[in-house]
Amino acid sequence: MSAQTLLDKLWTRHVVREEVDGPSLLYIDRHLVNEVTSPQAFEGLRLQGRKPWRVASILATADHNVPTTDRRSGIADPVAKAQVDALDHNCDDFNIPQFGLFDPRQGILHVVAPEQGGTLPGTTVVCGDSHTSTHGAFAALAFGIGTSDVEQVLATQCLLMKKPASMLVRVEGKLALGISSKDIVLALIGQIGTSGGTGYAIEFSGSTIRSLSMEARMTLCNMVIEAGARCGMVAVDDKTITYIQGRPMAPQGADWDAAVGYWRTLVSDTNAHFDRVVELNASAIRPMVTWGTSPDMVVTVDGQVPDPAQVSDPVKRQDMQTALTYMGLTPNTRMTNIVLDKVFIGSCTNARIEDLRIAANVVKGQRVATTIKQALVVPGSGLVKAQAEAEGLDKLFTSAGFEWREAGCSMCLGMNEDRLCAGERCASTSNRNFQGRQGPGGRTHLVSPAMAAAAAIAGHFVDVSTMTHPTQEDQA
Numbered sequence: 001m002s003a004q005t006l007l008d009k010l011w012t013r014h015v016v017r018e019e020v021d022g023p024s025l026l027y028i029d030r031h032l033v034n035e036v037t038s039p040q041a042f043e044g045l046r047l048q049g050r051k052p053w054r055v056a057s058i059l060a061t062a063d064h065n066v067p068t069t070d071r072r073s074g075i076a077d078p079v080a081k082a083q084v085d086a087l088d089h090n091c092d093d094f095n096i097p098q099f100g101l102f103d104p105r106q107g108i109l110h111v112v113a114p115e116q117g118g119t120l121p122g123t124t125v126v127c128g129d130s131h132t133s134t135h136g137a138f139a140a141l142a143f144g145i146g147t148s149d150v151e152q153v154l155a156t157q158c159l160l161m162k163k164p165a166s167m168l169v170r171v172e173g174k175l176a177l178g179i180s181s182k183d184i185v186l187a188l189i190g191q192i193g194t195s196g197g198t199g200y201a202i203e204f205s206g207s208t209i210r211s212l213s214m215e216a217r218m219t220l221c222n223m224v225i226e227a228g229a230r231c232g233m234v235a236v237d238d239k240t241i242t243y244i245q246g247r248p249m250a251p252q253g254a255d256w257d258a259a260v261g262y263w264r265t266l267v268s269d270t271n272a273h274f275d276r277v278v279e280l281n282a283s284a285i286r287p288m289v290t291w292g293t294s295p296d297m298v299v300t301v302d303g304q305v306p307d308p309a310q311v312s313d314p315v316k317r318q319d320m321q322t323a324l325t326y327m328g329l330t331p332n333t334r335m336t337n338i339v340l341d342k343v344f345i346g347s348c349t350n351a352r353i354e355d356l357r358i359a360a361n362v363v364k365g366q367r368v369a370t371t372i373k374q375a376l377v378v379p380g381s382g383l384v385k386a387q388a389e390a391e392g393l394d395k396l397f398t399s400a401g402f403e404w405r406e407a408g409c410s411m412c413l414g415m416n417e418d419r420l421c422a423g424e425r426c427a428s429t430s431n432r433n434f435q436g437r438q439g440p441g442g443r444t445h446l447v448s449p450a451m452a453a454a455a456a457i458a459g460h461f462v463d464v465s466t467m468t469h470p471t472q473e474d475q476a
């Protein structure tokens with residue numbers, strides 16, 4: 001047999017039926033269900049008199065609409081409340097286990113599932129949410145689906161999909177101090193653009209990737225969607241296996257041994273062919289900050305806001321101009337001179353324990369700048385929150401002036417009460433800086449947790465690579 005990529009291996013193992021020139025039918029192992037994209041799917045099942053095909057494949061929790069303060073007083077917004085109530089009702093009705101609002105395991109699905117051992121190598125993982133690509137960090141074939149697909153997977157445990165092309169992103173070398181996988185992926189998106197990954201599944205490889213923790217690998221795979229790719233993945237190694245061992249939903253005993261034996265095969269064969277290869281030099285990567293309204297509008301923190309006048313392509317020039325007007329920025333402003341109103345540390349990109357450790361270490365013993373109106377830390381799950389509290393990280397944050405919240409998507413997209421007001425400028429560890437993403441008229445700059453934390457203290461962006469703190473390699 002010819003050399004196979006990791007994608008080939010995952011694909012072949014899950015194809016139920018292959019069509020020439022059409023989508024294939026894939027078997028789905030894990031279905032993550034949130035409150036936003038599932039109500040209509042469940043309604044569809046009911047109308048057809050169907051039941052979920054394999055309830056045990058489902059992991060459900062509300063994440064987008066949940067309040068991050070005072071949950072006991074309920075959800076004020078009627079739309080948010082209706083979605084959360086619908087998930088409760090549907091899970092009760094169809095006997096689907098759910099992590100409810102008061103369950104410590106509740107949180108953002110892309111944080112919760114790996115934490116529970118619900119994301120395993122060699123599986124297919126879907127969710128009605130684009131950032132499902134996150135789970136590919138475990139050598140899973142993981143991708144977001146739409147609401148009608150959610151219904152199809154509930155009903156049949158299968159999904160029609162066309163095999164993506166393969167892209168290898170090889171990152172070699174050592175990251176400088178203070179640089180994280182968020183900077184790697186922002187640098188990648190800056191290089192290939194928001195449609196550079198369209199039609200591809202991206203596999204990350206190379207010595208830099210091997211040195212990264214599982215948390216850091218999840219951040220990489222989380223953001224491939226912002227490069228247009230459907231899924232991201234990282235091959236299995238010791239770190240993958242160590243992370244999973246002992247988690248509640250992980251296999252045990254003889255099953256564990258058999259699973260590990262199979263998981264070890266989940267690497268691209270030497271000489272496997274990729275449709276596109278992109279190389280990055282880790283030692284050249286600097287802390288990244290977005291300046292515009294798309295994740296590829298990004299520069300290094302020691303750079304400046306670009307000048308549309310320097311760009312010859314009229315379409316690109318107009319896009320830049322529109323973004324700058326929305327963002328309220330003047331060309332050639334140094335990034336370190338951009339003054340902020342709010343800071344958000346959270347989201348499925350960067351709200352895992354390692355992210356909070358890195359941020360807490362930066363703010364330790366200091367105070368949030370008086371010009372910052374609000375600095376939020378929203379852990380990715382109740383268990384991340386509990387772990388952080390056990391380590392005293394919450395105290396480091398609150399005594400610096402941050403607010404310490406309950407788990408959820410929160411200000412990543414403002415479907416709950418946590419939002420930017422019009423014109424407010426925010427350093428955010430999330431993944432999307434689209435117009436109005438964090439609240440109508442809000443201005444988002446995407447950064448790493450270390451960069452967000454340092455910006456909160458200074459009141460403007462600062463270059464964290466000139467500060468001393470642990471890297472993601474130390475934490476692995």
Ligand SMILES: CC(C)[C@H](C(=O)O)[C@@H](O)C(=O)O
Pocket residue numbers: 036037064128129130131144413
């Ligand atoms: C609401 C949901 C469907 C959406 C997504 O698919 O990604 C959200 O999570 C986001 O990040 O924009």
Ligand code: SF4
Pocket residue numbers: 063064108129131347348349408409412413430431
């Ligand atoms: S944290 Fe943000 S990106 Fe992630 S699922 Fe929630 S809204 Fe989407």
